[in-house]
Amino acid sequence: MSAPHLPKVAGIDPEVPVSTQTAAPLREIPAAPGAFIQDRLAGWVSDLTTLHELTERLxxxxxxxxxxxxxxxxxxxxxxxxxxxxxxxxxxxxxxxxxxxxxxxxxxxxxxxxxxxxxxxxxxxxxxxxxxxxxxxxxxxxxxxxxxxxxxxxxxxxxxxxxxxxxxxxxxxxxxxxxxxxxxxxxxxxxxxxxxxxxxxxxxxxxxxxxxxxxxxxxxxxxxATVADELLPSRLPRIPGVRLAARHRTGPQGGGDWYDALPLPDHALGLAVGSVGGSGPSAMAAMGRLRASLRAYAVMEGEDPVAVLSDLELLLRLTEPARTATALFAYCEPAARKVVLAGAGHTPPLVLGDRRCEYVETTLSAPLGMLACWEAPSVEFSPAPGETVLLYTDGLLRRTGDAMDRAFARLHSAAASVPKADRHDPAAVTDHVLRAMLPDGLDRSDSTEDVVVLAAHFD
Incomplete structure (x- = not known):
């Protein structure tokens, strides 16, 4: 006779032995394995984002x-x-x-x-x-x-x-x-x-x-910058009756802006500024050739600035037909306080004194190398004792980022704001004008424009 079977209660098999160990109550639901991976990925994404932002700023x-x-x-x-x-x-x-x-x-x-x-x-x-x-x-x-x-x-x-x-x-x-x-x-x-x-x-x-x-x-x-400086005058001449100062700032690629001041016969003085089109070593080399040629022409016929620029234009057209340049040459007689100048597509000089601050009215002319034959009439004016004639290249205007008419007005305002105590010092005049025109610094790396400022103060 077989032993009686114990009845089944609520689906529990009575033949399965019951453990005497009581399991601890479940206090929290364990996280799914994917949550840990998501947290790690979120951390990596955050780190990479931070690294990306820092490298972008750098x-x-x-x-x-x-x-x-x-x-x-x-x-x-x-x-x-x-x-x-x-x-x-x-x-x-x-x-x-x-x-x-x-x-x-x-x-x-x-x-x-x-x-x-x-x-x-x-x-x-x-x-x-x-x-x-x-x-x-x-x-x-x-x-x-x-x-x-x-x-x-x-x-x-x-x-x-x-x-x-x-x-x-x-x-x-x-x-x-x-x-x-x-x-x-x-x-x-x-x-x-x-x-x-x-x-x-x-x-x-x-x-x-x-x-x-x-x-x-x-x-x-x-x-x-070293090459550009070597292509420009190492020092300015000393001429009785006039004091000179110059500032030159080269762009990161090097450009063709230049200036010159050379003594001429009969205690005269030749002043020149110019700009060769383009940038880089090629423009710098052309600038050096153009400046050297102008010096030679100025010694031979400096009393006639138009002839000097005409000879320069002919040389440029024959030797470098694909290049253009602007230039301004002034023949100065400090004893007589007389200035005769001619310009080829160049910005007009500015005269600064105790009684006036104004641009010199020059004739409108094309840059060198753009016409079959360049010629424009010269202009003569007489700076008063204590006045300063400011020559400059258009890089000074273009570096401001303003339209040209506003840049000219800004330059006029900068010159007019030179303190009276500094107006008899050409170096102080050039430094003040540069600070006023370029308040963010003279050597901004994002500018491709050269800057030249040449000041002549007549005693």
Whole structure:
């Protein structure tokens, strides 16, 4: 006879043994596996967005100084620091090193320079071999004052400047090599996280490539400016009865604006300004040839400015038929205070004195090289004692970005606003006019225009 079966209750099989362990109550619902992945992806997207924004801001910088400042600020934001120091120092280069601080004054930088380079993380990055690990990766010092082996002078400076930790990073890439290094300082002991190190490392490699391009660009600009200056007068002549001053600003690509002042027989003076069409080395070379030719013509027949420009136009048409140029030549007799001038498509001079500030009325004429035969009547005027004649190129007007009529009005206003105490100093007049016309700086990198201003003050 078989044993009776226990009845089934609510679908529970009584033959399945019941565990004596009671499971803990479920307090929260576990997250789905996809939520963790979504959080990680959101974090990556946020980091990449931040990195993209910082690199875009860096790429927008057009000068080396602006790029270095942007790099210091962006690096501080990425590693969570408040202050920093950057040294641009290409190994084996004769170019002087550049030092820039963030949140550090000149006195603070002076204190840091008193610490031996080998005693700092930044110094080990700069002086170590490029293949060393420190030269390729950052160096974190999470507790400077707690380091028993810290150089005593370094400890003294860290205490004085109140920083307790640092993170140094090389500015290097495979293509550009090592350009220098940067270090950021923490007010409290600490160090950047692994994610922060990764992001700032990516940013630093991109910044290195950008700095290398800007360094080469600024070197090229310096070479162009040097060549342009060498093509212009090294000094202005001294003629009794007149004092001279000139200012020349070259665009980033180099241009064809020029000026000249040369003594002529019978204590006369020749003044010239001009502009060759185009930019770059070709325009600079043409400018040098044109200026040299005008000097020769001025010595032979300077009393007749029209003849001087006619000869110049003929030379330009025969030797460089595809090029045009503007020019203005003035024959001055300081003792008689007489000026005879002729212009070929050039802007009119401006006369500034205690009683007047006005443009000289010149005849309308075409630039050199545009007509089969150039000729225009000359103009004669007499500057009063104490007046200054201002010659300039149209680059001064074009750099303002205004329409030409407004630029002429702006130049007139700038000249009229020269303080009376400075009106007898031609150098002060030119500097005031340049500051008033170009308040954002004389060497704006985004301008392709050269600027020439030549002032002659008649005693």
């Amino acid at each position: 790429a927008a910088t057009a000068t080396l100084d602006a790029a270095l400042n942007e790099l210091l600020h962006a690096g501080a934001a990425l590693v969570g620091a408040r202050r920093g120091l950057l040294v641009l120092e290409r190994a084996g280069s004769t170019t002087p090193s550049t030092t820039l601080g963030l949140g550090l004054g000149p006195a603070d930088l002076g204190h840091l320079e008193t610490v031996e380079r080998s005693a700092t993380a930044l110094g080990r990055i700069l002086d170590g071999p490029p293949e060393a690990a420190d030269a390729r990766h950052g160096i974190a010092t999470p507790d400077l004052l707690g380091d028993q082996d810290l150089d005593p002078r370094h400890r003294e400076v860290a205490t004085r400047l109140e920083y307790a930790a640092s993170y140094a990073l090389p500015l290097a890439s495979e293509a550009a090599g090592r350009l220098g290094g940067a270090v950021w300082f923490y007010d409290e002991p600490g160090e950047p996280s692994e994610k922060q190190r990764h992001l700032v490392g990516l940013y630093a490699r991109y910044a290195t490539e950008h700095l290398a391009r800007l360094t080469e660009l600024e070197r090229a600009r310096a070479d162009i």
